Amino acid sequence: MTNEPTPLPPQGGILLIDKASDWTSHDVVAKARRALGTRKVGHAGTLDPMATGLLVLGAGPATRLLTHLVGLDKTYTATIRLGVATVTDDREGDRISAAPAELIAALAADPARIVRAVSELTGDIEQAPSAVSAIKVDGQRAYDRVRAGEQVELKKRPVTIHSFETGAAREAREADGLAVIDIDATVRCSTGTYIRALARDLGAALGVGGHLTELRREAVGPFLAAEASSMEALISGEAGPLLSPAEVAATLFPVLQLTAQQAIDIGHGKRIEVDPAFDAPLAAALAPSGRLVGLLKVKEGRTRVVTNFPTPDTEVSA
Numbered sequence: 001m002t003n004e005p006t007p008l009p010p011q012g013g014i015l016l017i018d019k020a021s022d023w024t025s026h027d028v029v030a031k032a033r034r035a036l037g038t039r040k041v042g043h044a045g046t047l048d049p050m051a052t053g054l055l056v057l058g059a060g061p062a063t064r065l066l067t068h069l070v071g072l073d074k075t076y077t078a079t080i081r082l083g084v085a086t087v088t089d090d091r092e093g094d095r096i097s098a099a100p101a102e103l104i105a106a107l108a109a110d111p112a113r114i115v116r117a118v119s120e121l122t123g124d125i126e127q128a129p130s131a132v133s134a135i136k137v138d139g140q141r142a143y144d145r146v147r148a149g150e151q152v153e154l155k156k157r158p159v160t161i162h163s164f165e166t167g168a169a170r171e172a173r174e175a176d177g178l179a180v181i182d183i184d185a186t187v188r189c190s191t192g193t194y195i196r197a198l199a200r201d202l203g204a205a206l207g208v209g210g211h212l213t214e215l216r217r218e219a220v221g222p223f224l225a226a227e228a229s230s231m232e233a234l235i236s237g238e239a240g241p242l243l244s245p246a247e248v249a250a251t252l253f254p255v256l257q258l259t260a261q262q263a264i265d266i267g268h269g270k271r272i273e274v275d276p277a278f279d280a281p282l283a284a285a286l287a288p289s290g291r292l293v294g295l296l297k298v299k300e301g302r303t304r305v306v307t308n309f310p311t312p313d314t315e316v317s318a
Helices: 025-036 062-067 101-108 114-121 142-147 194-207 232-237 245-252 260-267
Strands: 012-020 041-043 051-058 074-082 085-088 095-098 123-127 157-166 171-175 179-189 209-219 253-258 280-286 290-299 302-308
Touching: 012 062, 012 232, 012 245, 025 041, 025 232, 041 062, 041 209, 051 062, 062 114, 062 245, 062 302, 074 171, 074 194, 101 179, 114 194, 123 194, 123 302, 194 209, 194 290, 209 302, 245 280, 245 290, 260 280, 260 290, 260 302
Parallel strands: 051 209, 085 209, 253 280
Antiparallel strands: 012 051, 041 051, 074 179, 074 209, 085 095, 123 157, 157 179, 171 179, 280 290, 290 302
């Protein structure tokens, strides 16, 4: 018997999913649409099919929040393999270079080199995204150009690696017996960072090449994979608990408590005056009921609506 869709609240909700490997982000969105009974589902940043971990989805009117979630810092755990470079910078791509055994042996004997190279890739850096990515080049996805046999080099862009922690290097072997070195890493970084590119650049800095063999997104801002619903539940048609827009906004931004009349005015797009000491680039404006009325910019007590979350007038003061 098919499960009935999870009822969607009037303002929708934010759904945390622990994505399984070999699923695309689009696949997960499609499953969420069925489970929630709505076409209006989006995500706050994709994960590669190989990767596992936290995928943040928005459903219904709550999709308006996604644009404010995309820019949150991310935390990943990964395994980096040194000694082999691939066309995709991960284990799913064809090998394009392999380091001689003597270079791998020399690196294994001097792990401090890895520590120094990791240090150089920490902080504010310039990073060229992986060529096999969804970034458009002259109107065409980079991965389509690579698959067509083109040589694609994407422009470097600034990213911030807040922390790049690595475990002890360990000797390993590829399926064909080639000697390599694996290291586990935890990376906390700004949005737009490609962990695949970080593995590639670490391997290049060490002169042996590198790629990812495992990748997991553990956190998006304050939201954790450990608190997410499983893929198994989603596949069975159970969307799992939805976070309300008010709950999410109050987690991310200062809260501005409105009176019933202020909630009505904000709902109609009006500006209101609040405590002159209240300043915030974005504030979560909540009705007396706790419902999210909108995200506001507040400067010297004057407000401007950035994102509204309208409901019928009869519900505004509820």
